[in-house]
Amino acid sequence: MFTRVRNLGAKESLPPGTLVHVGQEFDGPTRIHVLEYDAEGFQELDQPDPGTMRELSAHPQITWFRVEGVHQVEVIARLGEIFDLHPLVQEDIVNTLQRPKLEEFENYLFIVLKDLDCPRDQDCEISAQQVSIILGKGWVLSFTEGGRDPFAGVAERIASGRGRIRRLGADYLAYALMDAVVDHYFTVLEKLVEATQEVEDELDEDPDQEVLHTVHRLKRQGQKLRRAIWPLRELVGGLERGESSLVDAATKPFLRDVYDHTIQVIDATEGLRDSLASMMDLYMSAVSNRMNQVMKVLTIIATLFIPLTFIAGVYGMNFKVMPELEWKWGYYATLGAMGVVAIGMLIYFRRKKWL
Secondary structure, rough: OOOOOOOOOHHHHOOOOOOOOOOEOOOOOOOEEEEEEOOOEEEEEEEEOHHHHHHHOOOOOOEEEEEEEEOOOHHHHHHHHOOOOHHHHHHHHHHHHOOEEEEEEEOOOOEEEEEEEOHHOOOOOEEEEEEEEEEEEEEEEEEEEEOOOOOOHHHHHHHOOOOOOOOOOHHHHHHHHHHHHHHHHHHHHHHHHHHHHHHHHHHHHOOOHHHHHHHHHHHHHHHHHHHHHHHHHHHHHHHOOOOOOOHHHHHHHHHHHHHHHHHHHHHHHHHHHHHHHHHHHHHHHHHHHHHHHHHHHHHHHHHHHHHHHHHHHHOOOOOOOHHHHHHHHHHHHHHHHHHHHHHHHHHHHHHHOOO
């Protein structure tokens, strides 16, 4: 569904506000879907023309403009004209490498989040897409890159009329979109924890090189999760404590709930990070213990052969007068003495619990 495109160098020497898509390119055109609703009902509209969108943004009903795919910069520029978006906001929308943040403008709030996903069949490789939310007076504009739809559950609640979402304003809709993204972090975190537990079991049984590679990969995924979540605490806290007229006082308790969920995910992520660090220490200890066992065996073997080598060296000297060389049983006696010395040393090692 995605084509790997970065375009990091395409913005070099360009003036601020120039629209250049940076990120993964969605396979297909940018799609716009509109949901207009109030307590009495709702209506849907696909691919509206600019004039219709301008009219809908002025209606008394709450209007949600869902944009899927930000790679067609001409579409984003047209939306910027309709909703009077600052050029730097448009630039941040198409540059999908933004850090989660909140920016307040005169007529709207601009919010950037990271939606994460961790398909189990891909060995829990976390994928991230940028989610941009613009909250205006009576309308919300959301942008996703075109991968997983993080807002499907919110759209279904609006369509079915469940809960309070159709009775409250656009600020509650923006909260619901943020909450959907944050709640999915728990799913991603749960899969990472399951993968970590599996690796921990393998580490107890057979800490081989493959386990070490898996631990390193899980650490990278944990860092990706941490980078997406840490700035979110400041974002949600600023939105909840802010004094914007676009956020009603009745919505702030719900924002505090998102803040609490964010703190929970951060704490769990830090716990996972500590667990992976402990697993690295456990792996190094297991490898060190294994090496110590090997070295102990080799040392014992070398120690056993020291006196045997001494005896063999003595009787290998080329002196003319060595009475044992003329003895009929000298060879067998020497071998027997070597055996007695070796067995005696083994018994001594056993008693010292070196074996």
